[in-house]
Amino acid sequence: MRILLNMLLFLAITNLYAQNSIKGTVVDANTKQGLVYANIYFTEIEKGTATNENGFFSLESIPSGNYKILVSILGYETKSVNVSIPNTTDLEISLTPSAIEMEAVIVSTPFHKLQSENVMKVEHKTMQNLKAKGAVNLSDGITNIAGVESVTTGLSIGKPVIRGLSSNRVLVYAQGVRLENQQFGDEHGLGLSDSGIESVEVIKGPASLLYGSDALGGVLYLNPEKFSQSNTSSADFSGNYFSNTQGFNTNAGYKSSDEHFKFLFRGSLTEHADYKSNTYRVTNTRFREQDFKAGLGYQKNSFKTEFRYNVNNSKLGIPEEIGEQSTLKTPMLPYQNITNHLFSSKSTVFFNKSRLDINLGYIYNDRKEFEEHHHDEDEEEDEHEEHNEEAFEAALRMKLKTANYDVKFTLPKLGKFETIVGVQGMNQTNSNYGEEQLIPDATTNDVGVLATSHIHFEKVDVQLGARFDNRHIDIATGLQKDFNSFNGALGFKTNIANNVTARVNLASGFRAPNLAELTSDGSHEGTNRYEIGNPDLDNEQNFQSDIALEFKNEHVEFFVNGFYNKINNYIYLSPDGSEIDNKPVFLYLQNDANLYGGEVGLHIHPHPLDWLHIESSFETVTGKQANNDYLPLIPANSLTNILRVEFDKPWLNKGYSFIKLTTTFNQNNISAFETSTNGYNLLSAGLGGSFKLFKNEAAVTLSGTNLTNKTYINHLSRLKPDGIFNMGRNITVGLTYNL
Structure with a gap:
């Protein structure tokens, strides 16, 4: 280093x-x-x-x-x-x-191209667009992207699911570095605020070539807000109110740049009470989140660099059963208190025909979990008041410290070849400080080397690459594990007819077993099982084929994506029939698995009615083990239809309104330890635009989700086994003011 x-x-x-x-x-x-x-x-x-x-x-x-x-x-x-x-x-x-919407730069792929030029299929959505559709938080917002869902524990805790794969099989990047926040736990959320995130990119499929282990199922890439343009300054503040939870989020930011230096900062506060279904409030789904982001950049001559810092503190209630009905916002026991520090730096040195990029990151994740039986029962304390955490210790406290680096060199273009070579690595330590211990102290070291090329032929673009990785885990119990993997990728993009683009991508990926899977021996709040790890687990290794067709003209856009994903040594939990501490014992086992499905979409914007947009998309995924048993936590098939209009008035700029109907079908393809889930329809609508207020721009949004107040349970809700419903009708009002 x-x-x-x-x-x-x-x-x-x-x-x-x-x-x-x-x-x-x-x-x-x-x-x-x-x-x-x-x-x-x-x-x-x-x-x-x-x-x-x-x-x-x-x-x-x-x-x-x-x-x-x-x-x-x-x-x-x-x-x-x-x-x-x-x-x-x-x-x-x-x-x-x-009439087609503006294309954005795709950052998550190595050659930074427009999606129309990209060999890999990457989904891109702005956070502004996701929030305009009524998203309560980041994990809720990403479910608006075709092929992406979220495993949720109430409203506050969500984990991204890409084509049926989640947890450590989906890698999250923030501020240009891989996020490490103990994502092995089902009830461990992202630990990120949507404040200061400009856009979201999703790579659907193995991205181990670019990112190494844990990108076996795909990548969720979060782009931070850009610095202001040279010699400009701006400030803004915004607020949103959510009727269902009587909650709010507010944030304010300022950024300024001259010819060489630039800086920004942004702070936000979010509070929600327990969310309400059609019939009751779900006890202890309340949460509070504080977030601060800052950035400093410098550019002169052939060198540019930027440093960013993000600290996020979240106090999250862990729901267990329907109890007291309250609109208080301070979490009750049990709850999590998580502080996540993220430091990152991104530097580039430009040569005449080449460049060197160096990204460095450090993540410090401090997770505390407090449980009922650790509270002093003789102490008379109103549980609705702020908990004094000094009065009792966390039942579970783990600190995860991760330093990572990513160095890439872009070679001079040689004829039709653009080539990048690089080295990536990570050093990670896990330490326990609580009364209980779920996984032991351990140190993990990763190193990977890669090379990838983009080749421009007259009628076809080709992207290929190869990578080798090694992971060494040194566990405090004396156990040492080494995992190695060689992976490659090959992709083609071509126009097979007028206005028709085809993409074919073949890629392998891998995931080394995480500490929980190797060494777990215990349970904690948020789970209803006692987990025992398996130190003999092997790498998960997969191979996926992905085909994408896209037709686009001035009136219509149509796409169809299909994939087949074969995973060897898929790791899963299974009960062994025994109990410890009155909780069923679950063991980590392995078996081969297959996932297949895809997405189909249609967007009609009839010319000259460029203000009218009719959008429809369907997504499906099926996951099975080699013995033909279905995999758990596979999202149900769904169909989304949107009618959207855009308009400008003398008093309103960038005006829009929409109505959306999402149909989620029955999920009967379930694992042996799941129950089937009934389908449902959710109706949403919204409108918004911007106008001049005191000579500055103000933007207003009004949106509603589940407008019919439907009673339903999502198949990926971790509250489903207890029969707890998802959120009912919610009306969101938002205002942003730019100074």
Whole structure:
């Protein structure tokens, strides 16, 4: 690690290439008139500007090299332009009018391209869009993405599910580094706030080539908000009220940049009472979350760097049964108190035709869990008041400290080849401090090397790569484990007909067993079982084939995705028929498994009625073991239909309204330890827009979910075995004000 840092400093000092400027105009392809406020963005150096009233733009301090510029504006097709600096100094860029929504930069894949140019299929959604649809929090919002669901414990705790795989099989990236927050537990949430998250990207399928172990099922990549453009400053604050939980979230932020330095900070507070179903409130689903994010960036000559910090403290009630009906917001016993510190740095050194990227991260996760029987029963204390945690110890307390690094070198382009080589690694320590111990103290070390290339042929794009990983686990009990895996990926993208794009991706992935699976010996609040680990577990190893077809013209977009995922040595829990402490004993076992399914979608935006959007999508996944038994926690098939209109009025900009009907079908394909789940229909609607208030922009949103107050249970709810219903009708009102 020290060698890498020294190399970075050396390169930053010695590679001081000349700075350059670029200017140009952005025009309508038909009228040749300049376009006002078109966005110009250099993806590699993360620097941008906007055109003036004549469609003119200019940017200074551009290091020499080959770059991709993305040009976008609402109502036009996003365009990507390759430029060579300093050879290119003056541009004229023509944009074609289109009703299709603007494309965004895909950050989670290595070559930072538009999705239309990407070989891998990646879903991209802005957090603003997800919240406009009534999402209460981040884990709720991602369920609006086709192929993505969430295993929930009440409202506050959610774990992403991608095509039927969850927990350690889905890797989460935040601030450019892998998030490690003891995600092995069913009742362990993300520990992240949606405040300060700009967008969400989802890679559906094995991404071990790019990210190593734990990306066997896919990646949830969370992009933090960007710094402000050079020589600009901005501030904003927002608030949302949720009728069902009588809850709220508020956040405020400020950011500023000059030509070289930039900084931002954002703070937020969220509180919710117990959520209400059609007939009762679900006791102890209340929670409180505090979050603070800060960032500092610097760019000069051929070097840029940024440092970000996020601290999140969450106090989460753990629901057990329907009891006292209350709208208080302080969690009762049992509850979790989790503090998550996330430090990250991202640095790049630009050479004339190559670049070096170094991402470093450190995550400090402090998890405390408090239980009823650890409270002093002789002490008369109102449980609705703030708990004094100094008065009693946490039943379970674990500290997880993770340092990781990701170093990639982009080689000079050689003919049709773009190539990246890299090394990634992680050092992780788990320590126990509570009265109980679920998993022992341990140290984990990962290291992986990779190489990947994107090859541009005339009619087809090819992406391929290979990677080798080693994981060494040193456990305090004296047990030592080593896991190795070699993985590869191969993908093709081509236009097989007019307006029809095909993608075929073949990839292998792996997951080393986590500490809980290897060493568990105990139970804790939030589970109804006693878990015993298996030190003889092997790697999970999978191979997935993925086919995606997409048709797009000025009136219609249609896509169909299909996948088949074969997993060897799939790890699962199974009861052995005995009990410990009056709880059934569950053992970790292995068997081969297969998952298959896909998504189909249709988006109609009839020209010239560009303001009208009719959207429909269907998703399905089936998971089976080799013995033909179904896998647990597989989401039910679902169909979503949306009617959306967009409009502008003299008094309202970016106006929209929508109505959505989500149909979730019966889930009868269940494991031996599950019960079937009935289907249901949920109706949602919303509207919003922005307007001028005291010479600044204000945005308002109004949305409602489960408008018919349907009584239902989601198959992925961990409260399902107790027959506890999901949330009833909720109306959300939001206001954002930009200074």
